[in-house]
Amino acid sequence: MAQKPTIPKGTRDFNAGEVAKRSYIIDTIKEQFKLFGFEPIETPSFENSDTLMGKYGDEGDRLIFKILNSGEYLKKLSNDDFESKSESVFTPKISEKALRYDLTVPFARYVVQHQNEIAFPFKRYQIQPVWRADRPQKGRFREFYQCDADVVGSTSLLQEVELIQLYDAVFSELKLEGVAIKINNRKILSGIAELIGAKDKLIDFTVALDKLDKIGEEKVKAEMRRKGIQEDGISKLEPLFNLTGNFSEQIDKLKSILTTSEIGLKGIEELEFINETISSIGIKTARLQLDVTLARGLNYYTGAIFEVSAPEGVKMGSIGGGGRYDDLTGIFGLNDVSGVGISFGLDRIYLVLEELNLFPEAIKETTKVIFISFGEQEALVSLQAVSKLRDCGVKAELYPDAVTSGKQMKKQMNYANKRNIPYVVLVGEEELKNESFALKNMVSGEQINMSLSALIEALS
RNA sequence: GUGGUUGUAGCUCAGUUGGUUAGAGCGUCGGUUUGUGGUACCGAAAGUCGCCGGUUCGAGCCCGGUCUUCCACCCCA
Numbered sequence: 001m002a003q004k005p006t007i008p009k010g011t012r013d014f015n016a017g018e019v020a021k022r023s024y025i026i027d028t029i030k031e032q033f034k035l036f037g038f039e040p041i042e043t044p045s046f047e048n049s050d051t052l053m054g055k056y057g058d059e060g061d062r063l064i065f066k067i068l069n070s071g072e073y074l075k076k077l078s079n080d081d082f083e084s085k086s087e088s089v090f091t092p093k094i095s096e097k098a099l100r101y102d103l104t105v106p107f108a109r110y111v112v113q114h115q116n117e118i119a120f121p122f123k124r125y126q127i128q129p130v131w132r133a134d135r136p137q138k139g140r141f142r143e144f145y146q147c148d149a150d151v152v153g154s155t156s157l158l159q160e161v162e163l164i165q166l167y168d169a170v171f172s173e174l175k176l177e178g179v180a181i182k183i184n185n186r187k188i189l190s191g192i193a194e195l196i197g198a199k200d201k202l203i204d205f206t207v208a209l210d211k212l213d214k215i216g217e218e219k220v221k222a223e224m225r226r227k228g229i230q231e232d233g234i235s236k237l238e239p240l241f242n243l244t245g246n247f248s249e250q251i252d253k254l255k256s257i258l259t260t261s262e263i264g265l266k267g268i269e270e271l272e273f274i275n276e277t278i279s280s281i282g283i284k285t286a287r288l289q290l291d292v293t294l295a296r297g298l299n300y301y302t303g304a305i306f307e308v309s310a311p312e313g314v315k316m317g318s319i320g321g322g323g324r325y326d327d328l329t330g331i332f333g334l335n336d337v338s339g340v341g342i343s344f345g346l347d348r349i350y351l352v353l354e355e356l357n358l359f360p361e362a363i364k365e366t367t368k369v370i371f372i373s374f375g376e377q378e379a380l381v382s383l384q385a386v387s388k389l390r391d392c393g394v395k396a397e398l399y400p401d402a403v404t405s406g407k408q409m410k411k412q413m414n415y416a417n418k419r420n421i422p423y424v425v426l427v428g429e430e431e432l433k434n435e436s437f438a439l440k441n442m443v444s445g446e447q448i449n450m451s452l453s454a455l456i457e458a459l460s
Numbered sequence: 461g462u463g464g465u466u467g468u469a470g471c472u473c474a475g476u477u478g479g480u481u482a483g484a485g486c487g488u489c490g491g492u493u494u495g496u497g498g499u500a501c502c503g504a505a506a507g508u509c510g511c512c513g514g515u516u517c518g519a520g521c522c523c524g525g526u527c528u529u530c531c532a533c534c535c536c537a
Contacts, residue, residue, distance in 0.1 A: 006510095011527070059535050062461075101537085130537085135461085137531060146537065206537090296536070308537095318537065345537030372496085406494035413497035428495060442497070 010134070010142025017364065022145075022350060024115040024363045025174065026127060029344055032116070032169045033125040039147045041124045045131075049098045057203070057299050063132045066095040099131040103148040104328070104341060111152050111339075112279045112332035120153030120337070127346075129380075139316050139348045148322075150341025152329065157270055160276045160304045160324065163342045166285040167308055167320060170344065175358050178266060178311035179284040179319070184294040185271050186301050186323070190315040191264015192240065192292075195257070196233030198224075205229060206295030209240075213293065215398065217241045240292060247275050247290045254292065270303060271448045302326040306342055310352045319348045366395070367438075368414045372409065373399040380425045385425070385437065385452055392460045416442060423459065448451055 007013065014022065033040075046067055053061055081093055100106050104125045111122060127147045134140060141207045149166060151159045164181055171179045189209075204227040212220050220241075221234050239257050243250050251272055258264035271290065278288055285310075294307055296318075305325035310316045313460050322342030327339045353359055369389065371382040382398050389396040399412045416424050426438040426447075437455045440447040450458065 006528075063535075100537065132536075134536075135534095136529085138534070144537065343537065348537055374495085403495080406496085407490095409495060410493085410497070415497090417497045422465090424497080426495075430495085438495095440496075445496090445498085447496080 008142070010136035010140075010219060012141065013204060020363045020438050021353070021359050022191075022346065024144075024359065025346055025349055025353070026147065028169050028173050030125070030127065032166060032173060033147075033149050036123075036149070036166050038123045038125040039124055041107070041110060042131055043103075043110055043126070045129070046097045046099050046184075047106055048108065049092065049096055050163065051109050051332075052098050052101055052105060055300065056101060060101060063101040063131050063134050064101050065099040065131045067099065069094055069096055077341055100128075101132060102130050103146050103343070104325075106151075106329040107116070107148070107150055107341075108152075108339070110323075111337070112172060112329050112334040115334055118153075121151050121159075121266050122148070122153055123151045125149045136456060139345075139351055140378050141347055145346035147344040147346055148341055150336075150339055152337055152339035153339045155326075157273050159419070160270075160274050161281075163306070163322065163340065164274070164284060164286075166280070167306070167342060168286040169174055169287055169402075171286055171308075172284040174349070174353065176311065176349070176353060176356070179286050180289050180309045180311075181286050182289050182291040182294050182307045182309065183271065183274065183303045184291055184327070185267035186303055186305060187263045187267025187270065188258070189267075189290060189295055191258045191261035191267060192237070194261050195262065196229065196236050198233055200231045201227060203299060209293050210295040211293075212241070240327055243292060247288065250292070251275070267303075273352075274304070300325045304340065310348075311356075311447055314352050314355055316348055316352055318345070319352060320344045364420070367397050367421045368395045369397075370412075370419075370421045371396070371398040371425045371427060372412050373402045374428045375402050378402075378429075380433060382425070382427045385427075385455065388452070389455060389459060394456075394459045396459075405457060425455065 003083065015322045026109070030040075051065075051330075052064055056064075073243065077090075077093055081090055090189045105187055107124065107126060111118065125148060127145065129143055129145050132144050136142060149163065151163075157301065167179075167181050171177070189204060189206050190199075190276070193199050193205050194458065196205075199207050208220050208223040208227065210222070221237075224234055225231070233387060239253065243253055245253070251268060254268055255265070269338065275288065275290070294305055301323035302327065305323040306321060307318045308320035310319055310455060320343055322340070324338065324340035326338045328333075328339055371386060373379055373382070379398060379402065386398050396398075399415065401408070403409050403412065411425065422442055424440045426441055428438075431438055434449070435451070438449050439449055439451060439458060
């Protein structure tokens with residue numbers, strides 16, 4: 001019985017048209033990465049589990065694809081291991097490798113491992129797939145591409161400024177106008193947590209706060225209470241829920257809230273610098289927005305946090321994210337190296353461009369001309385012409401199977417038609433005799449006999 | 461991990477309260493047309509109704525499980 005072939009949940013095949021569109025996005029991003037001085041690296045699709053585990057929080061650990069050990073791994077287990085029924089005990093004993101979950105942690109590992117070869121500040125970009133054992137839904141896959149640009153070895157806030165420009169440059173280039181680059185600062189969140197006496201509950205606090213625009217003020221407060229944050233602390237958040245005005249007005253209000261928090265004020269100072277610098281150099285089509293509720297993302301961020309959302313009206317999760325991490329290489333033994341980076345979510349950007357019909361027509365690249373195949377003699381002459389055309393940069397090919405009847409002719413024409421090949425050349429008995437080529441325009445149906453040089457002229 | 465949803469021909473989908481031989485459009489293949497595609501007309505092939513089990517005289521339809529799709533939650537690009 002033939003089994004029905006399927007692909008795993010959350011994965012996809014891409015046809016030629018889809019690949020062309022994906023390449024268009026990737027090429028655009030890559031071009032801007034290079035323009036900003038980033039250099040490419042690649043890392044393996046799987047890492048040692050130790051490298052990944054514990055870097056993304058408990059939820060992240062759950063979503064990491066683990067790779068089963070090879071060999072007779074069960075024989076090495078003790079009865080206690082089986083009895084434990086505990087994933088945290090059992091899993092490490094049968095799995096020592098895992099598929100990468102993002103590009104930032106493998107990058108940190110790379111930096112530490114190659115620190116002596118690297119010139120700091122090190123600016124790298126990386127475009128590779130990542131895997132998450134998540135349940136698929138809109139814009140969410142188990143295999144998807146991230147396009148990352150990071151700088152390590154510089155604490156300068158000018159890096160943040162440049163990364164904002166980079167976001168703006170890429171989305172402007174993709175004609176995706178009006179994206180919102182939301183920015184926040186972990187230090188401000190720490191400051192607020194300190195202020196409300198929830199310093200030890202920073203993650204719980206930020207996760208709850210992040211949901212503000214989705215579930216509303218009351219539910220956020222309820223969640224904070226549930227997580228054990230004191231009522232008098234929550235009441236101090238009141239001004240935060242009503243934070244309005246433009247970037248600098250919001251900054252001013254935050255200043256008055258966080259007067260007693262050293263770390264909070266530091267965060268404000270950073271944001272202020274970034275905003276002022278961006279204002280003075282300007283951005284093209286994106287909008288930079290301060291969003292104090294922005295907290296999602298990895299818990300290794302220590303300074304700026306970025307998130308990019310699609311233009312208004314497009315229902316899609318974030319299409320990019322990033323931030324500054326002061327200590328990521330520290331985990332792997334290299335201290336005092338600060339990094340900051342951003343990521344583009346290729347697959348989501350694709351969906352957004354598709355929804356807004358923003359893919360240019362020109363990216364549908366196909367063969368420009370196909371030669372109809374009649375017989376051995378004709379094929380030889382055709383192949384010579386095909387070679388010359390290719391030398392001139394014309395995408396040309398010969399249909400491989402010869403015409404043996406009128407049906408075959410029809411079949412070959414049909415083939416050209418279906419592949420949207422705009423020109424067909426016929427070299428049959430007569431053309432062979434006259435040393436001519438019959439060039440047929442598949443759109444107009446017009447057909448002209450000409451010499452080889454005229455053919456090359458016409459097609460290049 | 462939680463809740464809901466979907467699955468019938470290659471594709472998009474019909475299929476009545478459970479009742480003979482499961483349909484359509486598109487596509488494919490063949491013909492009208494043996495050196496000319498797209499249009500038209502004629503014809504044909506194509507399905508274990510996701511899979512496993514149950515209820516029933518009888519299941520595409522009802523029930524349970526499982527996989528898959530999509531959506532929401534959690535979390536995230």
